[in-house]
Amino acid sequence: MGGRVKKWLHHKALETIWFVFNRPHLDYGDVVYDRGEIDRIGILPVRISPTSLKNIETLQYEAARNVTGAWKSTSRDKLYENLGWESLQQRRLIRRLSLFWEVKNSKFPNYLYQIIEKQSKPRLENLGTLEEMPAGLVIHKLSFFPSTIRDWNRLDLETKTSESKKRFKGILNNTIRPKKKSYFGLKDNNKVRYLTMLRMELSPLKAHKMKRNFPDANGGLCLTCGSEEHTKHFLLHCASFRLSRTTLMQRISELINFDISTLPENKIVSIFTNGDPQFTFATNTMILTEVTKFISDSRRLDTF
Numbered sequence: 001m002g003g004r005v006k007k008w009l010h011h012k013a014l015e016t017i018w019f020v021f022n023r024p025h026l027d028y029g030d031v032v033y034d035r036g037e038i039d040r041i042g043i044l045p046v047r048i049s050p051t052s053l054k055n056i057e058t059l060q061y062e063a064a065r066n067v068t069g070a071w072k073s074t075s076r077d078k079l080y081e082n083l084g085w086e087s088l089q090q091r092r093l094i095r096r097l098s099l100f101w102e103v104k105n106s107k108f109p110n111y112l113y114q115i116i117e118k119q120s121k122p123r124l125e126n127l128g129t130l131e132e133m134p135a136g137l138v139i140h141k142l143s144f145f146p147s148t149i150r151d152w153n154r155l156d157l158e159t160k161t162s163e164s165k166k167r168f169k170g171i172l173n174n175t176i177r178p179k180k181k182s183y184f185g186l187k188d189n190n191k192v193r194y195l196t197m198l199r200m201e202l203s204p205l206k207a208h209k210m211k212r213n214f215p216d217a218n219g220g221l222c223l224t225c226g227s228e229e230h231t232k233h234f235l236l237h238c239a240s241f242r243l244s245r246t247t248l249m250q251r252i253s254e255l256i257n258f259d260i261s262t263l264p265e266n267k268i269v270s271i272f273t274n275g276d277p278q279f280t281f282a283t284n285t286m287i288l289t290e291v292t293k294f295i296s297d298s299r300r301l302d303t304f
Helices: 003-007 011-027 051-068 076-083 088-106 110-118 144-154 165-176 189-200 206-211 231-237 239-256 265-274 281-298
Strands: none
Touching: 011 051, 011 088, 051 076, 051 088, 051 189, 076 189, 088 110, 088 144, 088 165, 110 144, 189 265, 189 281, 231 239, 231 265, 231 281, 239 281, 265 281
8 A cells, every 4th residue: 555645645544454455465366375484382373483574574564554644663463553554464364263163164165175074083073273384394394274273272172163153253353453542533644643642652752763773862851851752751741842842731631620730640641542441432532633733733753
């Protein structure tokens, strides 16, 4: 998904374009070209192995950056967690296991079911476990049936015995896919970008730059206050924005019907950057609108 489009489209439209028009090309044939992991303990993938699959993952990472406005070198895991996206590797795992469930339960197509049937042993049936396939070469161990049977055996019995493919896939999605963090009703991509930078802790703030060894990080210290310039400092303490911050705190307090300054500072920062589930969608939208107006007026997160 090209970065040229992002200046013209709402971030939700950009996400839809990725899901509908781009990602399906990477899904095509993915259960064949995927490579499982041999030594994984749990169900979640722990690494992306072949270089070719890393390159494919990079396409989704760049799409995530285009949707959110995140900087280059932003943590992929943090970015996916923010968007509620599973990695393509995790997605391939879900799709492999879902296909396996379908073949096993429908017994179709027969030539694939026969392979699964051969691995079914009476002593293992009560556990829903299959006998692993012998495989000498690593490339064979990583191929569809040997790797998917290993992954199948890692599932709990309740998941394996799901009454439908939809239920089975839903359990896997709930286990693997992170819960999306909402931007609520924000429509301005620049405001989405501001929140993303603070959520990802990679922005023009000096402490954020210090973590990534930017040459102009100034030891992570605010040029005005001499204190560590992290998200909390910027939103709640920096002397440069004292007056506009007072206005912000008053407006937010009016929205939520209590003095927000009475809350712990970490809680205030969380509300300012993520909203809060105790408030309605509309209230969270107004909170984030006020916060991003404060950020925009400060010009502190603007890049030139």
